[in-house]
Amino acid sequence: MLLGFGAVNTGNNLMYLLVSALLGFMAVSGWLGRNNLARLQFDVHLPEEIYDGVETLIMVRLYNRQRWLPACLLALQLQGGRVRCPLLVGGGNVQLAVAVTFRGRGVRKLGELRINSTFPINFFVRSLAFHLDRGILVFPRPLPIGLQAAAAAGITLGDLARDKGYEGDLTRINDYSGGEPLKLIHWKASARHDRLKVKELSSLVAPPLVIDPLKLPGRNLEERLSAACWLIKTLMRSGRSVGLQLGSGRIAANSGRPHQLRLLGALARYDRDTHSA
Amino acid sequence: MIAIRTLLDGFTYAACLFGVLPLYAYLELPAQVAFPAAMVTGLVCDRRQRYLCGRITATLLSVFVFAFYGLRLNLTHVVEPAVNFLVLLLAIRLITEKQPRNYLQIFVLAIFALAGSSLLTLSPLFFPVLVLLVVSATLGLIFLTFHASDPQLCLPTGSLRPLFTVSLMLPVGSLLLMMVFFGILPRTQYPLWNFLNPGPSAKSGFSEHVRPGVFARNAASRALVFRVESELLGLEDLYWRGIVLNVVEGGSWRRRTPPEQEGLRLSGGRPLTQIIYPEARTDGFLFTLDPTEQVGGAWVRSSADLVHVQRTSRKHRVSYQSVARLGASRIAQRADHDFYLQLPPSISQRLRDTAAALVTPSDSAADKIARTEAFFRRQQLVYATSDLPGPERPLEEFLFDKKRGYCEFFASSFALLLRLEGVPARLVGGYHGGSRNELAGYYSITEDMAHVWVEALVDNVWRRIDPSHLAVNANSASLVGRGSAPDWHRRLLDAADYYWTRVVISYDLAKQLELAKGAGFTLRGVSAVSSMFRLAGALLVVVAGLLVVIWLQRRLTVSVEKRLVQNFLRLIEVRFGMKNVPSNLGLKTLADQTGDARCKEFAAIYSAAIYRDRVLQPSERARLQRLLRSLRKF
Incomplete structure (x- = not known):
């Protein structure tokens, strides 16, 4: 501004040259900043188990679809998690791990994924926002319970x-x-x-059993569900067959990963006015 | 791996160097010493990450420097203290620890230093330095952005190439656009701060009076006085008129305003338009090819004896256009013979006797001139610039004793004799000759071409007589070399300087308006401004061509199917406002969501082909294109 004012008032053509170069610089930097984010694509890979209040790594693979030009100084934000990528070459891709913590069990939206960049000049921040409507099922937060409490609920833990x-x-x-x-x-x-x-x-391991979360110790329903979640994870990791008694509904005892996910899903949806994820 | 900080420091110091370089010769000693010392110290400190100067010390030093130069500021002395202050501030900043905002300050100070240099010199060196500064400052700013995001950031050496590729687009694009913006940025006819601008650095040796005998030796320099864009002319036509000296006072010829009633009309001759670019200050006198009847611009005052003077002082350099009439007769109107016959009372008896002996009162003016010319030849006068007659009796000594002198002796003595013989005469001061630069089609007129000749009134016509050509050595004296061209490398440098002046320095509101009217492209010859714009236009065309080639290449490498679906998705976004469509959403689902039959048909045809892993049939392709056209019209 000052140089432009000086150029007009002095009529000095050398100063005009300098001001012209600066205007050109502003125009080209604007275009470069826009172009930097123009052809970015991404894939989001969610882990199978996401727990309430537990930090989870979400993998985002970022693609730069420009053939020649790199994308520079990218900062990716998702659910409060932030990760940076200084340079992504033209035609290349990179996998970024965003540490995210979801609050509250049940079906949640992934929310907004934002890619920011200050490139080329740190005067402005350009952003790309993507609304990810994809639903994710957040399991209750695993809450360890003591041996006595578990035994009181009819659960015994093995020692193998x-x-x-x-x-x-x-x-x-x-x-x-x-x-x-x-x-x-x-x-x-x-x-x-x-x-x-x-x-x-x-x-340690223990014999098969059916867990009734409502009988587990806890100050409220959420704590009981959290305790059940911890028990399911712990017991099934040891290879036990585990079932679930949730009010009038019952899931027969079984083992294996799909069964574990079914049990945890049932805990996540229990008493929630939500639809299936 | 290479640390971004290393690159940032490199470009920062380069920007400082290029910002201060054109200014350096104009700085005072403290700044001249402090700046290079700060460059070296700063580099060492940055490398060791230990700094001599803390923040508080730096602030105190800056305040001291500001106070010192602030006290020296006044209306006639603005630029020098300001640039010295800027450079010292830059030096202080270089030797202190640098946060990202400090790097930014350094780049701004370097740019301001270069801007300051434009108020001290208009040298063509500015342009290469500007280019280098733009490159180093823009690359520096990009690396500063990386540095600000992570001060410890290191990048693999292999990734520097794509980074530099994209980064260099910034300075290259800026410099291309600079040419466009330079042409269109608004200009004023009378800039308010004109007093800040540098005037011509040299003063022409051209004088407003002629006094032979004052100097025993005439050693003129080859400093440039002005350049003239003109067609090729013969040496006999290259008389550049500046001033007419019409009275003799003591031993000196001076100029007085010509009698009011006097007029002059040019008859015949060939019109010749020229553009003149003055380089040196000539106290308002505008040089033109003799005789010139018209000089462009409302700021010019012309008198009856074809002397053209600037009305007002214009400090910045301007060019002017003149229309000469080559070979025209100067027909005097209501000429005051007595005015042009005035003689000084101190004129010697020997000169009076010589004039009386040469002619008789019944002779015509033409005869008198011929007899005087014959007398000059008889005297065997030598054109010389050393061992000249003294100040006591310069003309007598020249004509009868030493018989050597330069143009002032020849012209003064000849004009004086003519007046003694009763022929109205006057001296014309200016330049004779010119170095032709064929590369760019112009003449350079230098200091050593300063010349004085005579105009005599013969049958009511002012006739040009150059008595210097009556010297016995006229064919071998320096007069002959006045049309010769210098070496090719000098011509090349001079041509670069000429284009710099023509295209950049003298570009003003008038030329801008001329361009706006489109007249700039139709002027005779190649217009300076139009050539600049043609160059900028050509560069833009080249860039546009490259972009088209890239677009075509991209278009040809993308399959028809992919292009069709891309267009479809773009239309869906525009027509149905479906932005940020998830990439995993199927085409059929998307079409169903629009509820539009054409979209559903498109999705059905496309999916039928793609999901069966076959290319689209020509009929299917045509149908899809029709559907897209229909969607485009909505």
Whole structure:
């Protein structure tokens, strides 16, 4: 502004040249900023298990569909989680892990995914917003309960060291499903396989059973459901067949991952006025 | 891996260097010393990440420098203190720790320093420096953005190439657009702050009076006085008229306003339009090819003896157009013979006797001139610029003793003899000759071409007589070399400087209006401004052509099916307001959501082909295109 004012008032053509270059700079930087986000695409990969209040990594694969030009200084925001990508070459893609925490069990919307960039000049922030209407089912927050409380609810826990748990020895490495604590992620193995891997540790086991969450200890329904969630996860990880008694509804005891997801889903939807995810 | 900070520092120091470079010679000693010292110290400090100057010290130093130069500011002395302050501020900033906003301040100071240099010099060096500053500052600003997002950011060396590719688009695009904006930005006819502009740096050796004998040696420089855009002319036509000296006072010829009733009419001759670009200050006198009847511009005052003067002082350099009449007769109207026959009382008896002996009162003016010319030849006068006659009796010494002198001696003595013989005469001061630059089609007139000749009134016509050509060495003296061209590399440099002046320095409101009217493209010859715009236009056409090629390539490499579905999705977005359609939403679902039969048909035809892994049949393709056309019309 000052230089433009000076140029007009002095009539000095050299200053006009400088002002013209600065105007050109503003025009081209605007175009570059717009072009930087113009041809970005993404895929969102959700883990199978997402728990209320537990930090979960959501994988977003970002594609730059421009043939030659890179996309620069991208900052991706989702559900309060934020991750940066300094440079994505033309025609390339990158996988970004966004740490997200959902609040409240039941069906939730993924919400808005926003890609920001300050490129090329840090004067303005350009944004692209995508409304992701995709529904996700958030399971109750797992809430460990004591042995006595579990026994009072008719649940006994075994003591076999060969079963999965959190404290024992490393038994094997498996894919990250979303429900495991972040401390169990095996970063070296994840880097090698280009996908997240978790450590499975040995734990205790117990005989098959049917859990009635309403009989479990807790100050309210949510705490009881959380306790049931923890029990289902813990027991099924040890290979036990687990069933569920929810009011008048009953799910027969069984084992396996699909069954576990069915049980957790039932807990998530219980007493919620929501439709199926 | 390379640290972004390293790149940022490199471009920051480069921007500082290019910003201050054209200014450096005009800085005072403290700034001249402090700036390079700060560059070196800053580089070392940045490398070690330990700084000599803390924030508080830097602020105190800045305040001190501001106060020092602020006190020296006054209306006639604005630019110098301001630029010294800017450079010292830049030096202080270089030796302190740099946050992202400090880098930004450095870039702004560098740009202001370059802008300040434009108020001190109009040298063509400005342009390459401007280009380099734009490149370094824009790249620096881009890396500053990376640095601001993560100060520790390092990028793999392989990713620098795409980064530089996209980053270089910024300075290149800025410089291309600069040419367009330069042409169209608004200009005023009388800028308010004109006093801040640099005037011509040199003063012409051209003088408003002629006094032979004052100097024992005449050593004129080859400094440029003006350039003339003109067709090729013979040396005998290259007389550049500046001033007419019409009275003799003591031993000196001076100018007085010609008698009021006097007029002059040009008869015959060939009209010749020229554009003149003055380089040196000539105290308001505008040089034109002799004789010129018209000089363009309302700011010019012309008198009856064809002397053209600027009405008002214009500090910034301007060009002017003149229309000369080559070979025309200067017909005097109501000429005051007595005015042009005045003689100084101190004129020597020897000169009077010589004049009396040369002619008789019954001789015509033409005969008298011929006899005087014959006398000059008989005297075997030598054209010389050293060992000249002294100030006591310069003309007698020139004509009878030393017999050597330069144009002032020849012209003064010849005109004086003519007046003694009763022929009205006057001296004309200006330049003779010109170095032709064929590369750009112009003449350069330099200081050493300054010349004085005589005009005598013969049969009511002012006739040009150049007595210097009566010298015995006229064919070998410096007069002959006045039409010669310099070396090719000098011509090349001079041509670059000429184009700089023609295209950039002298571009003003008049030329802008001329362009707006479209007249700039139809003027005779190649207009400076039009050539600039043609260049800018050509560059834009090249860029546009490249974009078209890229678009075509992209279009040809994308399959017909993909292009059809892309157009379909675009139309859905425009016609049905369905923005941000999820990428995983099926085409049929999308068509169902619009509720439009054409969309459903499109989806059905497309899906039938694609999901069976076959290409579209020509009939299907035609039908899809018809549906798209229909959707476009809605």
